[in-house]
Amino acid sequence: MSQMERKTAGVPTLKRLPLYLRLLRKMKEDGENYASGTVVAKELGLDPIVVRKDLAITGAVGRPRLGFPMDEIISAIEEYLGWSNTSDAFLVGVGSMGTALLGYKGFEQHGMRIVAAFDSNPAIIGTTVHGKTVLDVAKMPELARRMHVQIGILTVTASVAQGVADKMIEGGIRAIWNFTPTSLDVPEHVILQREELASSLAVLSHRLLVENSL
Amino acid sequence: MSQMERKTAGVPTLKRLPLYLRLLRKMKEDGENYASGTVVAKELGLDPIVVRKDLAITGAVGRPRLGFPMDEIISAIEEYLGWSNTSDAFLVGVGSMGTALLGYKGFEQHGMRIVAAFDSNPAIIGTTVHGKTVLDVAKMPELARRMHVQIGILTVTASVAQGVADKMIEGGIRAIWNFTPTSLDVPEHVILQREELASSLAVLSHRLLVENSL
DNA sequence: TTTAATAAGATATTTTAATATCGATTTCGG
DNA sequence: CCGAAATCGATATTAAAATATCTTATTAAA
Numbered sequence: 001m002s003q004m005e006r007k008t009a010g011v012p013t014l015k016r017l018p019l020y021l022r023l024l025r026k027m028k029e030d031g032e033n034y035a036s037g038t039v040v041a042k043e044l045g046l047d048p049i050v051v052r053k054d055l056a057i058t059g060a061v062g063r064p065r066l067g068f069p070m071d072e073i074i075s076a077i078e079e080y081l082g083w084s085n086t087s088d089a090f091l092v093g094v095g096s097m098g099t100a101l102l103g104y105k106g107f108e109q110h111g112m113r114i115v116a117a118f119d120s121n122p123a124i125i126g127t128t129v130h131g132k133t134v135l136d137v138a139k140m141p142e143l144a145r146r147m148h149v150q151i152g153i154l155t156v157t158a159s160v161a162q163g164v165a166d167k168m169i170e171g172g173i174r175a176i177w178n179f180t181p182t183s184l185d186v187p188e189h190v191i192l193q194r195e196e197l198a199s200s201l202a203v204l205s206h207r208l209l210v211e212n213s214l
Numbered sequence: 215m216s217q218m219e220r221k222t223a224g225v226p227t228l229k230r231l232p233l234y235l236r237l238l239r240k241m242k243e244d245g246e247n248y249a250s251g252t253v254v255a256k257e258l259g260l261d262p263i264v265v266r267k268d269l270a271i272t273g274a275v276g277r278p279r280l281g282f283p284m285d286e287i288i289s290a291i292e293e294y295l296g297w298s299n300t301s302d303a304f305l306v307g308v309g310s311m312g313t314a315l316l317g318y319k320g321f322e323q324h325g326m327r328i329v330a331a332f333d334s335n336p337a338i339i340g341t342t343v344h345g346k347t348v349l350d351v352a353k354m355p356e357l358a359r360r361m362h363v364q365i366g367i368l369t370v371t372a373s374v375a376q377g378v379a380d381k382m383i384e385g386g387i388r389a390i391w392n393f394t395p396t397s398l399d400v401p402e403h404v405i406l407q408r409e410e411l412a413s414s415l416a417v418l419s420h421r422l423l424v425e426n427s428l
Numbered sequence: 429t430t431t432a433a434t435a436a437g438a439t440a441t442t443t444t445a446a447t448a449t450c451g452a453t454t455t456c457g458g
Numbered sequence: 459c460c461g462a463a464a465t466c467g468a469t470a471t472t473a474a475a476a477t478a479t480c481t482t483a484t485t486a487a488a
Contacts, residue, residue, distance in 0.1 A: 018410065049446080061466090061467095063453085066455070068466095097314045101310075189425070193415075201407075203225055205325050226474095250436085277435085277484070278434070279484050
């Protein structure tokens with residue numbers, strides 16, 4: 001059928017892959033040449049079968065008794081996630097969350113680089129946050145188009161989220177990482193990734209409640 | 215069997231409940247007296263059947279043709295999540311992420327209140343961040359025990375995460391919200407909720423890659 | 429008062445993810 | 459050099475979630 005046989009992984013698998021990658025990179029630094037699914041599973045507290053199946057989907061091939069060659073498995077995961085080439089991203093909304101994300105050094109290891117930050121507040125525009133000068137959000141769409149930026153990080157107030165998202169799409173941005181508590185309305189072809197702190201908190205709260213009522 | 219018939223919801227359901235709650239609160243403000251699963255579903259871009267089943271699990275009972283009485287459905291969700299009484303939380307690690315979380319005003323509406331912040335850096339201890347004075351982390355375990363704090367928010371550097379988690383548990387904390395990229399090792403009875411930015415990014419990256427290769 | 433429309437609630441089906449089982453292969457210890 | 463132990467990889471089973479179907483209750487409009 002297709003020339004590039006890329007098996008489709010489910011969301012749970014995709015979410016585990018970065019955990020493997022982080023551990024494997026550390027193991028490599030420690031001088032390990034092979035990593036078995038068994039070891040990875042034990043280290044992360046997961047089921048070995050899950051790990052094996054997840055790793056299999058990247059196309060990596062392991063050796064009995066030894067596991068997966070370290071370099072191969074690491075690049076297989078990176079390739080699969082599209083992290084072998086870093087993508088550029090724009091961040092809009094330099095509030096608490098935006099500032100925190102600008103300060104996070106790890107994104108480059110996850111295939112992404114925040115190349116510019118934007119805000120609408122004149123008091124913030126022109127200031128430097130974590131080494132990046134904050135630009136006027138009005139210039140964002142055109143810049144996005146000129147620089148072929150594909151990823152937009154949305155850390156604005158909920159009330160303006162939809163408007164800013166529209167501007168991102170206008171600038172040709174294809175994927176929006178949404179940190180606002182807003183259900184965005186976007187065209188079919190735009191990828192939405194919602195980050196919901198409240199959802200995680202709900203899981204935690206409910207578990208706590210159940211435990212307390214035992 | 216049990217006097218309190220609390221049906222067990224899966225994680226996906228738990229994660230959707232806060233979305234409903236947020237929308238319902240807004241609808242209530244707008245003067246609506248009833249909310250139907252159909253309307254909620256359309257507003258959030260979800261399947262109506264999913265919404266109905268999720269709402270059913272909270273024990274709320276709706277009326278045909280009208281939907282769920284607004285006040286009842288809102289308190290049903292809050293009760294179910296344990297958000298009708300706010301729980302106290304300690305935050306440890308006042309870096310970028312910790313500062314961002316301290317600045318987030320919405321937690322009170324999600325059943326949680328950050329009552330104190332801690333750090334180990336002498337340059338940070340004593341300063342005030344978003345209205346809260348940062349305390350020495352050395353005092354955290356004893357304070358946690360005295361104040362019966364149940365939730366610990368972990369926003370420290372990866373390398374010290376396990377040690378701080380141990381101290382939290384020593385102080386009687388029962389649930390840890392882990393924002394560090396570390397696989398924590400905790401006793402059976404401690405609830406762990408991991409927040410993985412890399413996982414979300416992985417889903418986004420992979421989708422972008424697939425779309426680009428079409 | 430009757431009827432059509434809407435939505436809850438129950439049941440059934442399909443799909444997806446997690447878990448278990450087994451055989452084949454290769455390294456390593458004896 | 460040979461056998462035991464470990465691991466991959468494939469297949470099968472179970473469990474959970476999403477989706478679909480159908481019935482019934484109730485309201486609002488004709």
